[in-house]
Amino acid sequence: MRRQKAxxxxxxxxxxxxxxxxxxAEKAENEAEKWRYFDTYANDRDKVGFNWTLGAVLKSLHDxxxxxxxxxxxxxxxxxxxxxxxxxxxxFIGDLYMRxxxxxxxxxxxKAEHFRLIREYYDPQIAIDDEDENIKMFAENGLLVMKLNIx
Numbered sequence: 001m002r003r004q005k006a007x008x009x010x011x012x013x014x015x016x017x018x019x020x021x022x023x024x025a026e027k028a029e030n031e032a033e034k035w036r037y038f039d040t041y042a043n044d045r046d047k048v049g050f051n052w053t054l055g056a057v058l059k060s061l062h063d064x065x066x067x068x069x070x071x072x073x074x075x076x077x078x079x080x081x082x083x084x085x086x087x088x089x090x091x092f093i094g095d096l097y098m099r100x101x102x103x104x105x106x107x108x109x110x111k112a113e114h115f116r117l118i119r120e121y122y123d124p125q126i127a128i129d130d131e132d133e134n135i136k137m138f139a140e141n142g143l144l145v146m147k148l149n150i151x
Contacts, residue, residue, distance in 0.1 A: 004066075007069065007127075008128070014130050015051050039074075043078065069094050070093075071114040072097065073099050095118075097117070129147065130148050
């Protein structure tokens with residue numbers, strides 16, 4: 001059976017501009033406080049912008065039959081709010097792969113695990129991410145990559 005073609009896309013730094021939230025989170029006294037702040041404000045419309053250009057590209061690809069897969073190092077703890085935010089701005093939700101609660105591995109390791117699972121069910125065509133480590137991991141696994149920077 002032929003697997004559906006898919007596009008893998010990151011959320012933070014690609015679809016959502018979380019720079020302001022991350023800058024504030026860095027001021028926290030410890031890692032737990034940092035991520036608690038991020039999780040609280042990562043979907044806040046006043047603090048986090050949406051990349052309408054990338055959103056339109058993904059919507060067009062979705063409408064033409066590609067499966068849109070969002071692979072993020074965000075915690076499962078904020079899955080519901082993330083889905084609400086993306087459905088509101090993007091207009092649909094593709095598959096959403098998130099970091100397990102309590103998982104503190106580097107994002108590239110988390111996304112490598114996501115990629116192994118994704119390949120079982122889909123035919124990934126390209127990965128869109130903003131982090132060099134993630135781009136390298138996808139490329140080393142034979143996937144065409146696009147590095148995106150929100151400026």
